[in-house]
Amino acid sequence: MYAAEHDIPLNVHGAVADGGRGSADSTTVSLFSAERTEPDVVESTGELERTLGLWDGMAMVIGTIIGSGIFSTPALILEAVGSVGMSMVVWLIGAAASVCGCIVYMELGTMLPRSGGEKEYLAAAFPRPRALLPFLFCMSSIAICSPSGLAADSAVTGTYFMYAGTGRTTDHNAWAQRMIGVGVAVLCLLLHGFFVRAAIRIQGVLTVIKVLLLLLIVVVGMVRGIGGGVRRSDTAGGLFAGTSTHPSAYVSALFKVFFAYSGYTSLNYSTSELRNPVRNLPRAALGGLLVTATLYVLSNVAYFVVLDPAMVRESGTAVAGVFFTQALGRTWGQRVVPLLIGLATLGNVMCGTFAASRVVFEAAREGFLPLGTVLGHVSRFQSPLAALALCSALTSLFIVAPPPGEAYAFLIDIGGYPQWIFCxxxxxxxxxxxxxxxxxxxxxxxxxxxxxxxxxxxxxxxVVPFVRPEHVDPHAIPYWAAPLTAVAFIAVSCSAWATMSCWHGPLK
Known part of the structure; x- marks a missing residue:
């Protein structure tokens, strides 16, 4: 089923493919150059070490997937689709679709085993117009997708720390919560920038905490279910009572579900740091996703065993905190476990920052970004320090810029839309x-x-995000704001690509 690394021949750019191994004296050739035989933009300043084994890779996939989504989105999903039964169906659809996407990305990642993810795949598949799609992907990923997702996770980290301190799911001091999120982004920069191996070990530990938390949710739900403590107050008419029939409700719910499942492609962005990527990438990616999907579905069952639908809706983005408070009491359920959930979402930000910085790193080496020699530089700490700093700065901007209230849902929607275009x-x-x-x-x-x-x-x-919802709140962020903003950014990026193409000479 798998081929050895040395079986990979010339890659699509004409350089000898070494299964992701890089040489210290290699050069990076701009995709904008008319001929890709001379390094006319950015010279390589070293290669990142292969520090990720099979377990490290699987831990990164699980750690990237398990983040704020499972601890915060169930209330938003239930609110969108209207019933407990349909909420569970949507989670199952998300799992099945994610497995299909993971399988496709396994072929892409083993066929082109080089860091960069979609940048590499789009460059190989669509060489004309030269570099257009890779450029648009990199700009969207760097400026919208990655920082918005990391900002959402960082904000939820602040939510759970605030919940542990105050016992409130909402009505927090908005700026205190945001400053915690900014602190999380800066901490990830420092760990990944200066303590690479230690950061990977910390990610592994936090991934274990995440898995244990989800297992605890599942076990608590099973115990309450067996003990007859199932909540039924809002499901007397059946599990599917109140189900929405409008398509916009399902696209809203699916954006949240896919946000929770996102991360199974994280190793595709750092293949060059994965040992034996042709063998380990499929095992780590699919294995990590299947483990996570199983825990997600069982965790949602547990939520609705312990909490009735009304309580889930009222919990907002702190549903796991309310769950543990109901199940374990105020001391453990409100104080201790929410702190662990905050640490778990911090681990997700760490994994996401790691992957996002590699996109910046590769984009800089292709000449897509200004200051390419800086952003594409490997520091003496064996990390893309400047790329990490840019990711941290953009994440912090997304944390503080959106208006409060609907910010979390808006960040998920605006970051998810471009991802589906390039996927x-x-x-x-x-x-x-x-x-x-x-x-x-x-x-x-x-x-x-x-x-x-x-x-x-x-x-x-x-397509469906542009369909008018059944109920429109005139005081809410317009339903078309997130997708239209993403499309507008891609259009502006097309103009930037045209300008850079002219600057680097005619494209062939």
Whole structure:
């Protein structure tokens, strides 16, 4: 099923593919150059070490997936779809679609085992117009997708720390909560920037805490269910009573679900730091996703066993805190466990920052960003320090810029929309490359059904957000604000690409 690393031939850019191994004297060639035979933009200043083994990779996948989503989005999802039964169905749909996406990305990652994720896949599949799609992906990922997701996770970290201190799920001091989030972003910068190996070990420890917390949720739910403590006050009409029939409700819910499942592609952005990536990438990615999806579904069952739907709705983004308070009492449930949940979401920010900085690092080396020699530099601490600093700064900006109230949901929506555009384009590109790059070895080949499901999900998630919801709150952020902002940013990035293309000469 798997091929050895040395079986990988020339890659699509004409350089010898070494399975993700880099040489210290390699150079990076700008995708904007008319000919890619001379390093005309950014010279490599060293390569990142291969520090990730199979367990490290799986821990990073699990750690990146398990973040604020499972601890904060169930109330938003229930509010959107209207019933407990449909809420569970949406979580199952998200799991199935994520597994399909993961399978597709396993083929992409083993066929092109180089850090950068969609940047590399789009460059290989769509070489004309030169660098357009890779550039748009990098700009969207760096400026919108990554910082908005990290900001949402950082904000939830602040929510749970505040809940542990005050016992309130809402009505926190907004700026105190945001400053905690900024502190989380800065802490991740310091750990990943100056203590690389220690940061990886900390991620592993925090990943264990996350898994144990989810297992605790599942066990508590099972004990309460067996003991007859199931809440039924709002489900007398059936699990599907009150289910919404409007498509906009489901796209809103799915954005939250897919946000909770996002992260299974994290290793595709740091393949060059994964030992034996052709063998370990599929095992770590799919294994981590399956473990997480199982825990997610069982955790949602547990939430509705201990809490009735009204309590879930009222909990806002602190549903896990309310759950443990109800199940374990004020001392453990309100004080101790929420602190652990805060640490768990901090671990998610660490994993996300690690992956996001690698996108900045690779984009800088391709000449997509100004100060490329700085942002694409490997520091003496064996980290992309400048790239990490940029990620931390953008995350902090997203934490403090949006208005309070709906900020969390807005951050999820605005970050998720571009991801689906480029995810769909990457899967289409995979199908194209099966014809145009048929000579490349495919240690793992995705099923056609996985590709079809992923493309269908991408189309649904890109079109339906523009459909007017059934109920519109005139005082809320407009429903079209997040997708329209993302589309506008991509359009502006097209203009930037055209300018840079002219600057670097005619494209062939």
């Amino acid at each position: 769909g384009a990457s899967v289409v590109g995979l199908l194209v490359m099966r014809r145009t790059h048929a000579h490349l070895p495919r240690p793992f080949k995705a099923w056609h059904i996985a590709s079809a499901v992923t493309i269908a999900c991408a189309a649904f998630m890109c």
